[in-house]
Amino acid sequence: MQVKEDFKPTIVAFCCNWCSYAGADLAGSSRLSYPANVKIIRVPCSCRVNPLFILRAFQRGADGVIICGCHPGDCHYISGNYYTRRRMALLISMLEYLGVEKGRVRVEWVSAAEGAKFASVMESFAKTICDLGENVKLGDLRCKK
Amino acid sequence: MQKMIDEIKEKCAALIKNGEASRVIGWEKGELPYDRTPAVFDGEKAVGRLLYDAFCGANISKYLIAASKTGGKVIALLKPCDTYSLNQLLTENRVDRSGVYALGVGCSGMVDVEKIRDKGIKGIKDIEEIDGKLSIKTLYGDRTCDKSEVLLEKCLSCKGEKFAVSDDSVALLEGETAPSPSDRFSAVSRIEKMSPKERFEFWRGELSRCIRCNACRNACPACSCMTCVFDNARSGVSSKASPDAFEENMFHIIRAFHVAGRCTDCGECSRVCPQRIPLHLLNRKFIKDINEFYGEYQAGEQPYQRGPLVDYNVSDRDPGQV
Amino acid sequence: MLKITLDKISELLSEINKTHCVYAPVERSGEVCFDKWSEGEKVRLDVLKTSKSAKGVFFPQTEDIARFRSKGKELEISQAKTEGGPFVIFGVRACDVKSFEILDSVFLSDPVDSFYKARRENALIVAIACSKPEETCFCKTFSIDPAGPSGDVEGYTANGALYFEPRTEKGKNFCASIARLLEEGDEGAVRAEKEKIRGIMADLPFSSLTTKGWGKDEGNRKFNSEKWKELSDACIGCGACTFTCPTCQCYDVRDFDNGREVIRYRCWDSCMYNDFTMMAHGTPRKTRVERFRQRFMHKLCYHPENHGGVFSCVGCGRCIEKCPMSINIVKVMRAIGGEEI
Numbered sequence: 035m036q037v038k039e040d041f042k043p044t045i046v047a048f049c050c051n052w053c054s055y056a057g058a059d060l061a062g063s064s065r066l067s068y069p070a071n072v073k074i075i076r077v078p079c080s081c082r083v084n085p086l087f088i089l090r091a092f093q094r095g096a097d098g099v100i101i102c103g104c105h106p107g108d109c110h111y112i113s114g115n116y117y118t119r120r121r122m123a124l125l126i127s128m129l130e131y132l133g134v135e136k137g138r139v140r141v142e143w144v145s146a147a148e149g150a151k152f153a154s155v156m157e158s159f160a161k162t163i164c165d166l167g168e169n170v171k172l173g174d175l176r177c178k179k
Numbered sequence: 180m181q182k183m184i185d186e187i188k189e190k191c192a193a194l195i196k197n198g199e200a201s202r203v204i205g206w207e208k209g210e211l212p213y214d215r216t217p218a219v220f221d222g223e224k225a226v227g228r229l230l231y232d233a234f235c236g237a238n239i240s241k242y243l244i245a246a247s248k249t250g251g252k253v254i255a256l257l258k259p260c261d262t263y264s265l266n267q268l269l270t271e272n273r274v275d276r277s278g279v280y281a282l283g284v285g286c287s288g289m290v291d292v293e294k295i296r297d298k299g300i301k302g303i304k305d306i307e308e309i310d311g312k313l314s315i316k317t318l319y320g321d322r323t324c325d326k327s328e329v330l331l332e333k334c335l336s337c338k339g340e341k342f343a344v345s346d347d348s349v350a351l352l353e354g355e356t357a358p359s360p361s362d363r364f365s366a367v368s369r370i371e372k373m374s375p376k377e378r379f380e381f382w383r384g385e386l387s388r389c390i391r392c393n394a395c396r397n398a399c400p401a402c403s404c405m406t407c408v409f410d411n412a413r414s415g416v417s418s419k420a421s422p423d424a425f426e427e428n429m430f431h432i433i434r435a436f437h438v439a440g441r442c443t444d445c446g447e448c449s450r451v452c453p454q455r456i457p458l459h460l461l462n463r464k465f466i467k468d469i470n471e472f473y474g475e476y477q478a479g480e481q482p483y484q485r486g487p488l489v490d491y492n493v494s495d496r497d498p499g500q501v
Numbered sequence: 502m503l504k505i506t507l508d509k510i511s512e513l514l515s516e517i518n519k520t521h522c523v524y525a526p527v528e529r530s531g532e533v534c535f536d537k538w539s540e541g542e543k544v545r546l547d548v549l550k551t552s553k554s555a556k557g558v559f560f561p562q563t564e565d566i567a568r569f570r571s572k573g574k575e576l577e578i579s580q581a582k583t584e585g586g587p588f589v590i591f592g593v594r595a596c597d598v599k600s601f602e603i604l605d606s607v608f609l610s611d612p613v614d615s616f617y618k619a620r621r622e623n624a625l626i627v628a629i630a631c632s633k634p635e636e637t638c639f640c641k642t643f644s645i646d647p648a649g650p651s652g653d654v655e656g657y658t659a660n661g662a663l664y665f666e667p668r669t670e671k672g673k674n675f676c677a678s679i680a681r682l683l684e685e686g687d688e689g690a691v692r693a694e695k696e697k698i699r700g701i702m703a704d705l706p707f708s709s710l711t712t713k714g715w716g717k718d719e720g721n722r723k724f725n726s727e728k729w730k731e732l733s734d735a736c737i738g739c740g741a742c743t744f745t746c747p748t749c750q751c752y753d754v755r756d757f758d759n760g761r762e763v764i765r766y767r768c769w770d771s772c773m774y775n776d777f778t779m780m781a782h783g784t785p786r787k788t789r790v791e792r793f794r795q796r797f798m799h800k801l802c803y804h805p806e807n808h809g810g811v812f813s814c815v816g817c818g819r820c821i822e823k824c825p826m827s828i829n830i831v832k833v834m835r836a837i838g839g840e841e842i
Binding site for chain 2: 529530531532549552562563633634635637701705706707737738739740741743744745755757768769770771774775776821826827828829831835
């Protein structure tokens with residue numbers, strides 16, 4: 035697929051408050067850089083993320099959505115991320131079934147101490163989305179600039 | 180199947196007579212020979228109008244949400260596939276078990292009139308089932324066809340003759356059997372094998388026909404929210420407009436997701452769609468995935484069972500893994 | 502009378518397409534509905550009833566009305582432009598043509614709906630008589646003749662050809678513009694076809710259905726019938742009937758905020774939905790029985806009362822085919838029509 039040279043993807047990251055958001059904070063205070071076009075939305079737990087949020091993000095112009103949560107077994111609310119795992123596994127499989135490019139939605143486990151991991155995950159995701167190009171299949175023409 | 184109706188009427192009349200139940204929810208004759216409307220038969224006399232034959236495809240379990248709570252027991256005529264829906268509704272506490280007398284009725288497959296029309300048989304004046312063959316009188320000549328060729332989509336993956344829940348049952352007559360099921364995931368697998376581009380085109384082609392009438396949502400026994408998310412004006416989605424491709428996709432992805440793990444594969448969504456979109460292919464994809472990822476699961480097999488999406492296993496696979 | 506053989510229909514549409522957009526019954530992923538015809542597409546004149554009625558050509562399911570953009574303290578409002586010039590709608594049936602008249606009586610009465618009016622004035626209607634009425638048809642009940650569909654040009658299929666008879670000035674000009682593709686046809690064949698169609702109509706299951714007991718003076722009486730509860734029991738309130746019906750015309754006006762501007766659009770609405778005409782206090786019809794009753798009272802009593810006795814049903818039979826629970830207007834007419842209340 036032809037990708038514009040200057041294509042800057044818009045990425046939405048749902049980060050759980052206790053682990054991955056803290057991880058993002060740590061990346062920031064350690065002066066580790068990650069792409070500026072990653073917009074973080076803080077949620078109390080990764081299982082707060084509703085598939086409707088993900089689709090709405092795509093509708094409003096996101097090219098990629100990443101959900102970051104605590105490592106399974108370490109959820110602040112004990113079992114929240116276990117439900118996330120099941121839910122997102124099914125959603126990602128369904129999006130693929132509908133022909134949406136594999137890789138636009140990703141789930142990563144990042145703990146509060148893993149600032150470096152957060153930065154590298156965002157870098158790698160941004161690169162994946164850059165390669166995949168602009169989101170057309172799940173976009174909404176009414177929201178196009 | 181028509182001869183079963185005598186036994187059904189007998190049982191219903193007896194139950195109403197001895198005060199165990201007050202009314203029956205079943206099917207009655209519509210305006211055309213193949214029309215059957217779900218209806219409430221209040222009292223012993225009304226039971227005489229009950230009908231049961233190869234055109235009673237409607238799943239009446241969803242009416243029980245309201246009917247089981249209006250006082251007095253209601254006898255529900257449930258085909259084997261419908262009983263799974265009842266179990267699922269019981270699991271979700273939507274139906275009051277004490278208000279329902281589940282009368283299972285055996286089924287040898289229900290006819291899809293649209294499929295008869297697809298064969299070029301139009302202007303149907305009369306239609307009769309005799310020994311697995313349909314004898315059809317039309318405005319343009321008499322025709323026959325095999326019942327097995329014009330069954331509803333859901334009957335092609337029949338779950339069998341077992342009733343998942345029943346207080347009593349009326350079995351099929353001698354010589355009649357449930358339709359033999361084909362692999363219910365074969366269509367899903369075929370789509371999975373397409374390239375992403377072909378898949379997208381396939382679904383765009385199907386979903387672009389959607390007129391957002393919400394028949395699928397209203398007929399689905401799993402969709403019983405008092406206020407649907409799509410009816411909420413503030414959610415940013417409209418329940419009745421299809422302004423663009425995104426909205427068409429989103430409604431169906433989200434609805435399939437909301438019923439994932441709770442869908443019993445009753446096939447009502449595909450049966451009721453006025454645009455004949457194969458919606459069951461979305462729900463079956465979820466069922467196939469759940470079976471593969473988290474173990475074989477059939478919603479509604481037992482009442483009060485824990486669904487796969489409200490359960491977990493510490494060794495579940497990570498999302499996105501093949 | 503001029504005619505064209507059926508195998509040359511694509512050629513004819515090609516010719517028309519040079520100057521006018523053509524809407525015809527075309528296949529879209531397996532279902533036939535009225536949509537823009539494109540070169541080479543097969544026109545499905547063999548299908549009697551399209552899944553979606555033809556009203557979408559004049560009254561689209563969603564339509565932008567205006568856009569609002571705020572710039573500081575200023576509000577910029579821009580009205581959506583109605584697109585397109587003159588077009589031809591090809592292959593509508595008698596029931597569809599009559600439904601346009603019913604929509605006219607609503608949209609073209611004061612205050613006039615300018616979007617609808619523009620489209621209506623741009624349209625040239627080529628109607629086709631129904632060679633093979635189906636068991637779900639009952640247009641005769643509403644005094645519609647499938648053998649005389651009217652419109653700007655009436656078409657009849659007979660002996661492997663399509664015969665044209667212009668009915669209006671616009672129709673005459675249209676026939677003149679395509680005359681070079683047409684040839685002389687035998688009027689006798691058309692007469693025979695009309696006879697045949699009328700014969701089949703008499704044989705239909707609903708041929709004896711009348712509007713007796715319904716109409717502009719029956720409103721108050723029929724409203725109080727006790728049979729409404731029983732009739733509405735099976736209704737699941739889905740809206741399939743309203744969206745496939747050629748005369749249902751209710752719409753909702755909504756706003757969509759895309760972050761930079763607000764798009765105001767209108768979309769089809771259904772009186773069967775529980776949020777229909779939702780106001781601050783709630784809805785005026787809180788139960789399903791009331792909503793069910795309202796739909797049929799509108800079609801059979803209120804519309805005739807407001808529009809000189811014209812019923813708002815054209816007997817196309819789409820509701821009979823599409824209702825998930827086999828409820829339809831015939832059932833209601835028969836159940837309550839003869840009642841003495």
